Amino acid sequence: MMVMSAKIRRMHFRDEMSIREIAQRTGLSCNTVRRWLRQGHVEPTYQLLGAKGLGT
Numbered sequence: 001m002m003v004m005s006a007k008i009r010r011m012h013f014r015d016e017m018s019i020r021e022i023a024q025r026t027g028l029s030c031n032t033v034r035r036w037l038r039q040g041h042v043e044p045t046y047q048l049l050g051a052k053g054l055g056t
Helices: 002-014 019-026 030-039
Strands: none
């Protein structure tokens, strides 16, 4: 998701593409593109695994 979000922001702000054109090129809905642009920079989130998840 992080890579796609960066790609969408680049297409919109640097390449000056419309939300509609970005949606068509990426296969996402216009609402999804708009929401990701509004969110700004998205920090990645990770799940912490307990001792069982580490194979011990």
